[in-house]
Amino acid sequence: MKKTLLxxxxxxxxxxxxxxxxxxxxxxxxxxxxxxxxxxGLSEDRKVREIVLNVTTPDYDPVRYExxxxxxxxxxKLGIDVKVEPLEWNRLSELGMQQKDFDSFTLSWAGxxxxxxxxxxxxxxxxxxxxxxxxxxxxxxxxxxxxxLAEEQRRVSDPExxxxxxxxxxxxxxxxxxxxxxAHRDQIMPYNKENFTNIQYMIGEGLNSFWTFLAIEPTGDxxxxxxxxxxxxxxLNPLSSTNSHDFQVTRLIYDRLVRISETGxxxxxxxxxxxxxxxxxxSYLVTLRPGMKFHDGEPVTSEDVKFSFDLxxxxxxxxxxxxxxxxxxxxxxxxxxxxxxxxxxxxxxxxNTLAQMYIFPQHYWQxxxxxxxxxxxxxxxxEDIVGSGPFMIDYWQRNQELKLDTYTEYHTPAKVDxxxxxxxxxxxxxxxxxxKGQADIGGWWIEPIQAEGLEGNESVEVITVPDIGLYHINxxxxxxxxxxxxxxxxxxxxIPKERIIDEILEGFGQKANGxxxxxxxxxxxxxxxxxxxxxxxxxxxxxxxxYEWDENGKLYxxxxxxxxDKEKGIIREVE
Amino acid sequence: xSGLPWFIGKRILQAIVTLFxxxxxxxxxxxxxxxxxxxxFVDAALPVxxxxxxxxxxxxxxxxxxxxxxxxxxxxxxxxxxSFTSREPVMDVIGHYILPTVFLMGSTILLAVIVAIVLGALxxxxxxxxxxxxxxxxxxxxxxxxxxxxxxxALALLSHRLNLFPIGGMxxxxxxxxxxxxxxxxxxxxxxxxxxxxxxxxxxxxNPMLVMRxxxxxxxxxxxxxxxxxxxxxxxxxxxxxxxxxSLLPVVTEIALLVGFAIGGQVLLEVxxxxxxxxxxxxxxxxxxxxxxxxxxxxxxxxxxxxxNLVSDIxxxxxxxxxxxx
Numbered sequence: 085m086k087k088t089l090l091x092x093x094x095x096x097x098x099x100x101x102x103x104x105x106x107x108x109x110x111x112x113x114x115x116x117x118x119x120x121x122x123x124x125g126l127s128e129d130r131k132v133r134e135i136v137l138n139v140t141t142p143d144y145d146p147v148r149y150e151x152x153x154x155x156x157x158x159x160x161k162l163g164i165d166v167k168v169e170p171l172e173w174n175r176l177s178e179l180g181m182q183q184k185d186f187d188s189f190t191l192s193w194a195g196x197x198x199x200x201x202x203x204x205x206x207x208x209x210x211x212x213x214x215x216x217x218x219x220x221x222x223x224x225x226x227x228x229x230x231x232x233l234a235e236e237q238r239r240v241s242d243p244e245x246x247x248x249x250x251x252x253x254x255x256x257x258x259x260x261x262x263x264x265x266x267a268h269r270d271q272i273m274p275y276n277k278e279n280f281t282n283i284q285y286m287i288g289e290g291l292n293s294f295w296t297f298l299a300i301e302p303t304g305d306x307x308x309x310x311x312x313x314x315x316x317x318x319x320l321n322p323l324s325s326t327n328s329h330d331f332q333v334t335r336l337i338y339d340r341l342v343r344i345s346e347t348g349x350x351x352x353x354x355x356x357x358x359x360x361x362x363x364x365x366x367s368y369l370v371t372l373r374p375g376m377k378f379h380d381g382e383p384v385t386s387e388d389v390k391f392s393f394d395l396x397x398x399x400x401x402x403x404x405x406x407x408x409x410x411x412x413x414x415x416x417x418x419x420x421x422x423x424x425x426x427x428x429x430x431x432x433x434x435x436n437t438l439a440q441m442y443i444f445p446q447h448y449w450q451x452x453x454x455x456x457x458x459x460x461x462x463x464x465x466x467e468d469i470v471g472s473g474p475f476m477i478d479y480w481q482r483n484q485e486l487k488l489d490t491y492t493e494y495h496t497p498a499k500v501d502x503x504x505x506x507x508x509x510x511x512x513x514x515x516x517x518x519x520k521g522q523a524d525i526g527g528w529w530i531e532p533i534q535a536e537g538l539e540g541n542e543s544v545e546v547i548t549v550p551d552i553g554l555y556h557i558n559x560x561x562x563x564x565x566x567x568x569x570x571x572x573x574x575x576x577x578x579i580p581k582e583r584i585i586d587e588i589l590e591g592f593g594q595k596a597n598g599x600x601x602x603x604x605x606x607x608x609x610x611x612x613x614x615x616x617x618x619x620x621x622x623x624x625x626x627x628x629x630x631y632e633w634d635e636n637g638k639l640y641x642x643x644x645x646x647x648x649d650k651e652k653g654i655i656r657e658v659e
Numbered sequence: 660x661s662g663l664p665w666f667i668g669k670r671i672l673q674a675i676v677t678l679f680x681x682x683x684x685x686x687x688x689x690x691x692x693x694x695x696x697x698x699x700f701v702d703a704a705l706p707v708x709x710x711x712x713x714x715x716x717x718x719x720x721x722x723x724x725x726x727x728x729x730x731x732x733x734x735x736x737x738x739x740x741x742s743f744t745s746r747e748p749v750m751d752v753i754g755h756y757i758l759p760t761v762f763l764m765g766s767t768i769l770l771a772v773i774v775a776i777v778l779g780a781l782x783x784x785x786x787x788x789x790x791x792x793x794x795x796x797x798x799x800x801x802x803x804x805x806x807x808x809x810x811x812x813a814l815a816l817l818s819h820r821l822n823l824f825p826i827g828g829m830x831x832x833x834x835x836x837x838x839x840x841x842x843x844x845x846x847x848x849x850x851x852x853x854x855x856x857x858x859x860x861x862x863x864x865x866n867p868m869l870v871m872r873x874x875x876x877x878x879x880x881x882x883x884x885x886x887x888x889x890x891x892x893x894x895x896x897x898x899x900x901x902x903x904x905x906s907l908l909p910v911v912t913e914i915a916l917l918v919g920f921a922i923g924g925q926v927l928l929e930v931x932x933x934x935x936x937x938x939x940x941x942x943x944x945x946x947x948x949x950x951x952x953x954x955x956x957x958x959x960x961x962x963x964x965x966x967x968n969l970v971s972d973i974x975x976x977x978x979x980x981x982x983x984x985x
Binding site for chain 1: 692693694695697705706707708709710711712713716741744745746747755756814819826827828829831832833929930931933935936939940942943947948
C-alpha cells in the first residue's frame with residue numbers, strides 16, 4: 085500500500101517537473117544536440133582544448149555569475165569543454181584587465197554620463213593601441229580597418245556624420261565579435277515621494293545625477309534631501325580621487341563649463357557660449373557666464389579655467405589627466421573668455437573634456453602648489469572645499485554623513501536647502517533606511533527582489549531607468565580557439581540573451597546587440613543587427629569553418645589546425 | 660635576576676619581537692593579495708597612464724624589497740604612510756573612526772562582563788536547577804549563532820517590526836555633531852548604541868560566564884565559604900562578598916582574550932548596524948586595496964591583543980599573591 089502511494093507521488097512529481105520545463109526555443113536542448121554531425125576517427129591532436137570562463141563571485145555581482153553559468157551550459161552543448169571559474173573582483177581585474185591572462189570573462193561597463201559619448205565604447209574598448217598591459221582593449225582586437233573608423237569618429241565634429249561612422253564601426257565590431265554584448269541592465273532606484281517631488285533622473289546616472297539634486301523640490305518640512313549610498317566617499321579632493329562616487333559628490337560643489345543634459349547631449353553651463361573658431365575642430369573659444377562667484381565670494385574668471393586645465397596636467401591628476409590630453413594650450417583672451425587649442429581635432433572634446441573638467445579656484449590652489457608642489461596638491465585633504473557649483477560644504481563626518489548647503493547665489497539655484505549624503509555599510513542597510521523614511525533617495529540600483537519589498541510602502545516610489553552600461557563577455561583573441569572569427573561567432577550565437585533578461589534580470593533589462601545601448605537615444609542605431617540566440621546558426625558557423633565533432637559530441641579544430649599551447653592556447657603575447 | 664621589573668622587561672621585549680614579525684607579515688600579506696590599489700580604476704574608466712601615474716605616486720612601481728625597507732624606516736619613526744584612497748596620513752584616517760568603535764566596543768564588553776559575572780555566579784550557586792539549565796542553554800545558543808545573524812534578526816524584529824530601536828547608525832540623519840559631548844553624551848546616541856551593544860554582549864557572554872561558573876563551583880567547596888555560612892551571614896552576602904570576589908581571577912584572563920576576540924566581531928557588528936567605526940574602515944580598506952590603512956588597522960589589533968595579554972599577566976600577580984614572576 086505504502087509502495088503504491090510512494091510511486092504515485094513520485095510520478096505526479098515527475099509529471100509536474102516536466103510541465104514546468106520551459107518550452108522556449110532557447111532551452112530546447114534535445115534538438116540542439118541532434119543537429120550536430122558526428123565524424124569518426126578524428127585525430128586527438130585536433131581536439132579543442134578546455135576553455136575557462138571567468139565570472140565574478142555571486143557575492144560581487146550575482147548577475148554576471150549566473151549568466152556565466154548559463155552561457156557555459158550552452159557552450160558545452162556545442163561540444164566545448166568549458167570550466168566556469170568565479171574570481172574575486174580584485175583578482176579578476178588583475179588577470180583580465182591588466183595582465184590579459186584569461187580565456188574569456190564576463191565584464192560590465194557601468195553606464196556613466198561620460199560614456200554617453202560613443203568614444204569610450206568605440207575607441208576606448210577596441211582600438212588596437214589599447215590592447216597592451218592595463219589597456220581596456222581587453223580582447224586584444226586588432227583590425228586596421230576598424231582602427232581607422234575609431235580614429236575618424238574622434239575627428240569628425242558634426243554629430244550626424246559622426247554617428248554614421250560610429251554605426252560603421254559597430255557593424256565591423258559585430259562582424260568580428262572581439263567581445264559579445266549580452267545585456268543592458270535597468271537601474272532600479274527608490275525615493276521618498278512623500279517628502280520630495282519633481283524628481284528628474286538621467287540615463288547612466290539614475291537618481292544620482294546632477295539634475296536630480298538641482299530640480300528636486302521639498303513637499304513639506306524636510307528641506308534637506310537625504311541621499312543614501314552604500315559607501316562613503318573616499319576623499320573630497322577630486323584632483324587625487326579615483327573613486328566614482330567621490331565625483332558624484334564633488335560635481336555638485338565644483339562647477340563645470342558644460343554639463344551633460346538629462347537626455348545625454350552636452351549643454352552649455354558655466355560656459356555661456358562655445359565657438360569652434362576656425363571651424364576645423366582644433367580651437368574652441370569659450371565665454372563664461374558673467375557674474376559667477378566661488379563659494380568664498382571670489383569671482384570666477386577665465387584665469388581660473390586656464391589654471392584648472394594647467395594644474396591637472398602639471399600634477400598628473402589621475403581622473404582628469406586623460407581629459408586634458410588632447411589640449412595643446414589654453415589661452416586667456418579676456419576676463420571671461422578662454423581659448424583652447426587642440427593638438428588635433430577631437431570630437432568628444434565638449435562632452436568628455438569640457439563637460440567633465442571642474443573649474444578650480446586659482447586663489448585657493450595656487451598657494452598650495454607653490455608651497456608644497458604637486459604632492460602637496462594631491463595630498464591636500466580639501467575639507468574646506470571651495471567651488472562655484474550649486475552646493476557648498478558644511479561638514480563631512482566619515483561614514484556618518486556629509487552635509488551640503490545650497491549656494492543661493494548660484495546662477496541656477498537648487499530648490500532644496502541642501503543635501504545630507506548618508507553612507508550605509510551596504511545596499512541592504514540603505515534600502516532599509518529608505519523603507520523606514522530615514523533616507524529620501526537610494527543612490528544605488530537595487531535588486532528586483534528589494535524593489536518588491538518596497539512595494540507595500542506607500543511613501544516610496546521605485547523608478548526604473550534603462551541603462552547605457554553593457555554586460556559583455558570578452559574573448560581573448562591572443563589565444564586559440566578565440567583567434568578564429570568563426571568560433572567567436574558560433575559561441576556568441578549560443579548566448580541565450582532572452583533567458584538572461586527573463587530569468588536572471590527578471591525582466592529589468594534589455595538584450596544588447598552592439599556597443600551603444602538603445603537608451604542612448606542619439607547614438608544608438610536601431611538597424612544594427614546583433615546576435616540573437618540561434619543554436620543552429622552556431623553549429624552552421626562552426627561546420628562552415630571546418631570544425632568537426634566526435635562521437636561524444638566534442639569539438640575538433642578544422643583539418644590541419646591544433647592547439648600549439650595545450651593549456652592556454654597562447655599565440656600572441658600581451659605587449 | 661628576577662622579580663616584577665625583569666618579568667615586565669622580558670615580556671615587553673617578546674611583545675616587540677612579535678609585533679615586528681606581525682608588521683612584516685602584514686606588509687607582504689597585503690602585497691601578495693591579488694590586485695593593487697588601482698583596480699578601482701576600471702570602474703571609473705581611467706586611462707592607462709593614470710594608473711601608472713598613481714602607482715608611481717604611491718611608490719608601488721619600486722621593487723618590493725625597496726618598498727619594504729622604506730615602509731619599515733617610516734614605521735620605526737611612527738609614520739604609517741598615506742592612505743591610498745584619501746591620501747591622508749594613516750593615523751589621521753584611523754583617528755576619524757576610532758571613537759565610535761571605542762564607545763561601541765567598550766559598552767559591549769562592559770555589558771558582557773557584568774552579565775557574565777552575575778550569571779556565572781548565579782548558575783554556579785543554583786547548580787543543578789532548571790534556572791542553570793535555561794541560562795546556560797540560552798548563553799550557548801547566542802554563542803553558537805553567528806553575530807551578524809543575531810544582529811540581523813534583532814534588527815528585523817526589534818527595529819523593523821516593533822520599532823523599538825533605530826535601524827542603525829549613531830544617530831538620526833542631520834544631527835549636529837560638531838561637539839564631542841553633543842555627539843556622544845545624549846539619549847539619541849545611547850538609543851542607537853543599545854541594540855548593537857546588547858547583540859554583541861549576547862554573543863560574548865557565554866565564555867566568561869562559563870569560566871566564572873566553573874571557578875565559582877570550585878570556590879564554593881572551599882572552607883571559608885562554609886565558615887561564612889557558619890557565621891550566619893546572609894546567602895546573598897556569601898555569594899557576592901566572598902565567593903564572587905575570589906572566583907574572579909580566571910575571568911581576568913578571559914576578558915583579555917575576549918577583547919581580542921571582540922575586534923573580529925566588531926567588524927561584523929559595525930557592518931550590520933551601520934556603525935561608523937574602525938570595523939568598516941577595515942572592510943573598506945581591504946576592498947580598496949588600501950595597503951597602508953589595512954596594515955595599520957591590523958597592526959593596531961595586534962598591539963591591543965598583545966598589550967592586554969601583558970596587562971592580564973601582570974594583573975594576575977596583583978590579584979593573586981600566590982602567583983610569582985620568574
